[in-house]
Amino acid sequence: MFSGLEFIFINACTKTKYKKYNLDFEYNKNLDDVKRTKIFSNGTYPDLILHKRGSNDGNILVLEFKTWWNNNSNSNKDIEKLEDFVNQDGKYRYKFAGFVRFEKEIPEVMIIKGETK
Numbered sequence: 001m002f003s004g005l006e007f008i009f010i011n012a013c014t015k016t017k018y019k020k021y022n023l024d025f026e027y028n029k030n031l032d033d034v035k036r037t038k039i040f041s042n043g044t045y046p047d048l049i050l051h052k053r054g055s056n057d058g059n060i061l062v063l064e065f066k067t068w069w070n071n072n073s074n075s076n077k078d079i080e081k082l083e084d085f086v087n088q089d090g091k092y093r094y095k096f097a098g099f100v101r102f103e104k105e106i107p108e109v110m111i112i113k114g115e116t117k
Contacts, residue, residue, distance in 0.1 A: 021060060022053045030056070030091070037084035039077055046085070051094075059094040062086075066101040075101065079110065086114035 026045045028035045031054065034043035047065045052058030062085045064078040082097035084090055097112040 018050060018060065020052075021050050021058060024049050024051070024053075029053070035092070037081050037090075039080050039084070044081060046081075049094075056092055059085075059092050061096045061098070062092075062094045063098045063100065066099075068101070068103050075099070079112075082112050086112050088114050 025048050027049055028043055028045045030036070035046065036043055046062045048061075048063040049059070050061040062082060064082060066075055066078070079099055082099060085092045085094045086097045087093070093114060095114050097114075099108075099110040099112070101108040
């Protein structure tokens with residue numbers, strides 16, 4: 001599923017002000033450690049992130065994707081994880097997070113915006 005999405009996102013980002021950022025899929029690094037959240041204390045792999053590697057100051061977007069045929073996954077945990085990523089008092093402070101579930105006909109999309117101080 002990601003190879004097509006990866007091409008679309010990378011192509012789109014190179015034509016915007018975000019071309020200086022890194023676009024990574026299933027990237028779990030946080031500086032010299034792994035990305036951890038409250039509910040994923042052993043580490044987590046966000047499906048897609050737009051950020052600057054080596055710092056948490058340029059974290060823009062984190063996305064999680066689910067499909068209708070993947071009934072075993074817990075969407076609520078993914079949404080909680082995204083809320084941790086946009087928490088402006090946390091370590092990552094992403095500006096936006098999104099949850100996309102690819103349904104059979106129309107995708108379900110939820111956008112979570114980090115609060116500004």
